[in-house]
Amino acid sequence: MLSIDDLDTPAILIDVDRAEANIARAQAHADRHGLKLRPHIKTHKLPYWAKKQIAAGAVGITCQKIGEAEVMADAGLTDIFLPYNILGRAKLERLKALHGRVTVSVTSDSMETLAGLAATFTDPGQPLQVLVECDTGMGRCGVQSASEAVALAREIDKARGLAFGGLMTYPAAGRAAEAEAWLADARQALAASGLACQRISSGGTPDMWRASEASVVTEYRPGTYIYLDRYQVAKGVGSLDDCALTVLSTVVSHPTSTRAILDAGSKALSSDTLGLPDFGELLGVPGATVTGLSEEHGNVTLSGDAKLRIGERVRIVPDHCCVVSNLFDEVHLIAGERVLETLPVAARGRMG
Amino acid sequence: MLSIDDLDTPAILIDVDRAEANIARAQAHADRHGLKLRPHIKTHKLPYWAKKQIAAGAVGITCQKIGEAEVMADAGLTDIFLPYNILGRAKLERLKALHGRVTVSVTSDSMETLAGLAATFTDPGQPLQVLVECDTGMGRCGVQSASEAVALAREIDKARGLAFGGLMTYPAAGRAAEAEAWLADARQALAASGLACQRISSGGTPDMWRASEASVVTEYRPGTYIYLDRYQVAKGVGSLDDCALTVLSTVVSHPTSTRAILDAGSKALSSDTLGLPDFGELLGVPGATVTGLSEEHGNVTLSGDAKLRIGERVRIVPDHCCVVSNLFDEVHLIAGERVLETLPVAARGRMG
Structure with a gap:
């Protein structure tokens, strides 16, 4: 599997x-x-x-x-x-x-x-x-x-x-x-x-x-x-541990000690923050926050002891999960680390 | 045709x-x-x-x-x-x-x-x-x-x-x-x-x-x-008359005299404003600006003499055209009012 x-x-x-x-x-x-x-x-x-x-x-x-x-x-x-x-x-x-x-x-x-x-x-x-x-x-x-x-x-x-x-x-x-x-x-x-x-x-x-x-x-x-997301967590609906949707991403650059760049930008996470001050949170990396997005890059600001390395894969909890679903052609259903099934997002991008 | x-x-x-x-x-x-x-x-x-x-x-x-x-x-x-x-x-x-x-x-x-x-x-x-x-x-x-x-x-x-x-x-x-x-x-x-x-x-x-x-x-x-867009126009690169990409939309609601609702929301226009204060401008309707978006609705604020009616179709110049291209499966090439060809956005949504 x-x-x-x-x-x-x-x-x-x-x-x-x-x-x-x-x-x-x-x-x-x-x-x-x-x-x-x-x-x-x-x-x-x-x-x-x-x-x-x-x-x-x-x-x-x-x-x-x-x-x-x-x-x-x-x-x-x-x-x-x-x-x-x-x-x-x-x-x-x-x-x-x-x-x-x-x-x-x-x-x-x-x-x-x-x-x-x-x-x-x-x-x-x-x-x-x-x-x-x-x-x-x-x-x-x-x-x-x-x-x-x-x-x-x-x-x-x-x-x-x-x-x-x-x-x-x-x-x-x-x-x-x-x-x-x-x-x-x-x-x-x-x-x-x-x-x-x-x-x-x-x-x-x-x-x-x-x-x-x-x-x-x-x-x-x-x-x-x-799915829940960071906005819902901010509203008290659940905790990060209840969030079902995450975006798997790779650290592609680490230009300074406090800045790392992900391969998930606004084309993956969307620019829709629902009013939150940043764009996503990295699971298991406290102090790492997505503070900026361009289309194909996510800027992570590292504070405190937060560490990332180039090539490392991380999971991002987005601010607003609905708009993220609309950006991908497929999703992977997982149980722990196992991928159970990959499904096309059948109703994605339906405009009319 | x-x-x-x-x-x-x-x-x-x-x-x-x-x-x-x-x-x-x-x-x-x-x-x-x-x-x-x-x-x-x-x-x-x-x-x-x-x-x-x-x-x-x-x-x-x-x-x-x-x-x-x-x-x-x-x-x-x-x-x-x-x-x-x-x-x-x-x-x-x-x-x-x-x-x-x-x-x-x-x-x-x-x-x-x-x-x-x-x-x-x-x-x-x-x-x-x-x-x-x-x-x-x-x-x-x-x-x-x-x-x-x-x-x-x-x-x-x-x-x-x-x-x-x-x-x-x-x-x-x-x-x-x-x-x-x-x-x-x-x-x-x-x-x-x-x-x-x-x-x-x-x-x-x-x-x-x-x-x-x-x-x-x-x-x-x-x-x-x-294509150019409102951001480029704001930067002085061209005028609205140089913008090649517009989003055709229908007025679906007109709840108050100053508020009309379009069928183009963030799923069509994206939430990416590149720092502009609003989300798009309606061609030929001076005083009509897209001031709010939810996923499937665009809120238009009408000022001055601006008028819209339910069922009317309008063309929106978006703030950032690149992200709009990524949201649609197809685009229509036009000359004046004529549709010359409809093309699939072949490289849309390519994540990896």
Whole structure:
């Protein structure tokens, strides 16, 4: 069997035991709180893990792009949520084809998006579930008020080939309570208009752990929880020992006593730090931090007793694991030092 | 013939006339200054443009990864510079195979890297050209002093299957004069040791335009000059009208009067701003700037009279075009609104 030592660098390693423990821990938490789990596949982009998440008890999966959903449907996943405004003839036709073979739901935050959906989906026998996206503080997509949510929900309800599926939000980080209040108001306004709101979907790994039984949220879409990363560790979701994804890299240069250069740059680790002050941490080398990136080089600053040598291979915990998954064509599943399997990142780079 | 309107979004558009004008302009500049041009393919990752660059007068190309060089060699490119420390058996064997079929040169900044090269390349009849990488102020790879450069050059000269190829640097942005002085000193120290330095290679698009006849630099490795981007425009290399690469995107949401959301997020534009305060600019929509990115959403802030509508398609000039090329599997070559050809980004995502 292959060992990590046989792999060329840079490469993504996924510790299977850790990922499975992370799946189990989140599912147990959701079960305890009566919350349905609908994991976001953006983090792994792999049918392998999507199936494991379903097997552990998830009600379905979340994809962000139709191309991702098509890959997942091809692999046998049957319940897919696309929390996105799908616009334009090409995408609407693909969405219709997808809806013909698996259970799909989408979101909308405008009459324009609804118009396209209503024109495409016209069969009352198999209506498309449409949730209203709500901006509960994140400042991205979403209606701005409960009354706007009601207006859209009414339009969905009127369209013969659509069905009002509920509310969806991506809450601002750390502001779950604010989102909760917003959604509770909107649910009440919907009820006053005679519209039942059976599904309220929220997301974001860190805030999942704060969800309680009293929440109006019925379903959660965590993504990063399966692998975790330095950002999640900084948010207290787990420790470095829970991080399942690492980037294997080689020290290619050591120009000064405090500077070493890795063969993993922004093309491997991405420039997305999620606000952290640096780009990654080297496992087992305390005092070694990735403090700079160019496309093909990672600058490591060594402090204290930290030592590296040219040719040495190291494992980096990145700041944001989801964007790293998107940069590699394949990942290696590992158990300890053994490489169990190498998988293509099937849903990587799906743009449309 | 396809038009831009037929493409799904997000998508990369390359304006062929602009790219060809940028190639011609740089080649003319290099010719005027007696400088050899060896374009870095990292920006486009396409054999199509590499061949155009050679046809315009470039002496060869620059790749950063063996995987990129293999793609280019397969496509018929015959003179490839890999300014990187190649380490480890797997990569050295691939380098040897590559050297067997095209002209390859590499760099080294350490005895460790040299040891691997010397053990792999042993044929004095077909020596591998090795240049010494010099840290002239960038603070990345490279020897720290002229005496270190001489010591490495001596080792290369002694190895039977290697040949000392000269000096290579990637200068710190805007500090070309400093790099110039460093390299002149090193060249003199090499001459004093009886080592001729026939090739001195430098890089970086903005500083190329400052190179003069008096420079010690014999060869230049610009990358971004072919497409340009907002960073290059900020550096004065050209105007927005010279930028050949744009990202076609759809407005998917317009939650408030000053906020619109695009279907191009960090997965399409990358989080790499090269220090600019925002993430991209919308062509033909003055006052519309991409001020935030999540993976699949771009937040546009509208100021003044800037207007967008849901479903509208826009073209974004990104901050850093090279990293955008790496995120897409294909690019569309355009002339005006016409799509001339769609090409796979053949050297995209080559990690090793």
